[in-house]
Amino acid sequence: MVPKLIIVTGGVMSSVGKGVTTASIGRILRARGLNVNAIKVDPYLNVDAGTMNPYQHGEVFVTYDGGEIDLDLGHYERFLDVELSRRNNITSGQIYLSVIEKERRGEYLGQTVQLIPHVTDEIKKRILDAADGFDVTLVEIGGTVGDYEQLPFLEAARQLRLELGEENTLFVHVAWVPLLPTTEEFKTKPLQHSVAELRRYGIQPDAVVARSQKPLDKAAIKKISLFANVPASAIFNSYDVDTVYRVPLVLEEQGMGDFLTRRLALRAARPDLSDWQNFVDALANPRVEVKVGMCGKYVELRDSYISIVEALRHAGAALRARPKLVWINSDEVEKRPEMLSDIDVDAMVVLPGFGKRGTEGMIECIRHARVNKIPFLGICFGMQLAVVEFSRNVLGLRGANSTELDPDTPHPVVHLAPEQLGVDKLGGTMILGNREVEIVPGTLAHRLYGASSTVERHRHRYEVNLDYLPKLQEAGLVVSGWRTDIRRVEIIELRDHPFFIATQFHPEFRSRPTKPRPVFRGLLSAALLAKGGEEGGGGDQGVRQGGG
Incomplete structure (x- = not known):
């Protein structure tokens, strides 16, 4: 079975909300009876988060099989109500370590080991191995588009689109849309530049999640659609809410679940987010x-x-x-x-x-x-x-x-x-x-x-x-x-x-x-x-x- 991947990238600034967006997409798909998996890609050279100072990295999340992982895996587990494995976290350190070890063992048969294809092949292999057996797998690429360390992962994602086909891959780009306080005007230019930077690496987003302080107006959505080359029906707005647990409900209300299942031809049941709605209501009241x-x-x-x-x-x-x-x-x-x-x-x-x-x-x-x-x-x-x-x-x-x-x-x-x-x-x-x-x-x-x-x-x-x-x-x-x-x-x-x-x-x-x-x-x-x-x-x- 060919895996279906939703690859989430981020732009404009770090901590824009890719992790919550990824987890929310997972919750929306889970509500449709789909078997969903989630992978976090971290471009840092550490093998895992286990030795990092909490002041630099925040919490070290621990998986059931003993993986010491980025805290976004915690969001995934909480939103999806699943237990993820250490293989759901891929770091540059893991990739380069594996490639070097293979070279030392002679597995490349004397080839000159290069970023492409050896590093990108290792990235693709790990993603596909972790995606095996699931209806859909979410892949969040950490960092911000334009970061040097992110480039091998974006290239691997570009190759996955080519190899798996458009019907099995979907790119979601998350970027910040600031609100200019002097004029109360949304400024979409940072998001436009972010998408343009993504295109430089051969990736055209299929959907955009615009993060903002307040709900976007129609004019802002129209401008994003025009300059990001994404239909308005595939632009979703994740604005600030009282709790991150409300985000799946906000995105579902905008039609994201229907868009994803239609675009990837997923066989899905009618969505049921009633238990999630009850939880959010209890949290808010x-x-x-x-x-x-x-x-x-x-x-x-x-x-x-x-x-x-x-x-x-x-x-x-x-x-x-x-x-x-x-x-x-x-x-x-x-x-x-x-x-x-x-x-x-x-x-x-x-x-x-x-x-x-x-x-x-x-x-x-x-x-x-x-x-x-x-x-x-x-x-x-x-x-x-x-x-x-x-x-x-x-x-x-x-x-x-x-x-x-x-x-x-x-x-x-x-x-x-x-x-x-x-x-x-x-x-x-x-x-x-x-x-x-x-x-x-x-x-x-x-x-x-x-x-x-x-x-x-x-x-x-x-x-x-x-x-x-x-x-x-x-x-x-x-x-x-x-x-x-x-x-x-x-x-x-x-x-x-x-x-x-x-x-x-x-x-x-x-x-x-x-x-x-x-x-x-x-x-x-x-x-x-x-x-x-x-x-x-x-x-x-x-x-x-x-x-x-």
Whole structure:
């Protein structure tokens, strides 16, 4: 079967919204019963996103099979409600590494290895391999048209059109249309230049998604159609909305779904976006607000925690509650721990991270939540630091710490996982991807999940030191979740607290708009219960019955 590809490019500026546009197209097609796949192409020379600084790249999203991926893969999974693989991310680093390795093995039979055809052939092969078996595959090419590093991918896309035919390939170009504030006039010239630049590489877009601050007027659409050489019926407007989850509805209303299925001759059912519409309505019309403290070290760049933010929104929609996020810089707390007494929150999340900076501030946030009975959730590093805080302040182990933060700590209550001891490379070597977790009956975790096990995604090197577990449990720490394949602590909680739970895994990566993860729904439910019961449209239901 010849694969059908929708290739998405971007112009004018970075962060124009290609990822959300790609995910929205996927949602529209999924609503028609189609089996949709999505690939993100990243032109950088890193093999993957695993070693990148969050300040430069934002969140590292983890796939079920352990891929450390660009955060756009998170958008794809949330919008499409699928689990994608590491092969759904293609980087320049992967491509060049593979080509060089093949050359060293003599696979090119003595040829002069060149950008064309060897690099472009490798790109095409990876796209087609990932597209195999799907009704349609979306391919988002990262970066902006005109970037040098993007050129091999655009050339490969041009060749795919030639090889697969127009009936099996469709180019969508996303570009910004600024609104001139002095005249309130839309300026289409940047988009025109962007399309002209794309044409220089032999690609004529079949459709244009014009990003804008406000809905475009007919005059702007007519001008784009004329100068981009795209029919007005194939020009769609993605204007700023209250939530990115509304974008599929906006594009569907403009006829994008019908255009795509007709243009690619896709056999599609009647679209059904009712569940998505209900979710967006719940998101936009909350009955109550709940303030959630977000304590971490990368809070200046909110994209570092984008999946957690979205997971809280999913849970909030299920409860008709809007999470108002109160960002707490752990560096500042470290300098002035007394500032926490002035921060009014209904719940506290201590976020993932690596390294020593700001960790004492995170530990202070945990202590504040524990002592003041504030509903608390710790994730990965947040769980490890919760064990450190409990060891110091409840068990009385002075100087207790993680060996990541203090290799000479007298009480290494968190230490390097045994299988990590011989690891000498950073990229792709952590404990990564899906693992099954056994949940202990009679615990808060069991009530939340309503099951004896769950599957969750991981990304860590350090874990709770089992040598200290008897003392920790004797002092009141409850282990409510274990890895099923090996004895490792996955969930901890406290019984003498309204809601105190922490996970070694990352529950945010498997949260979906209409399927919130139990720990996030439970956290907000507990906060709402403390605020006054049922006013959140679910009250403590998430705590008593589970939540997703």
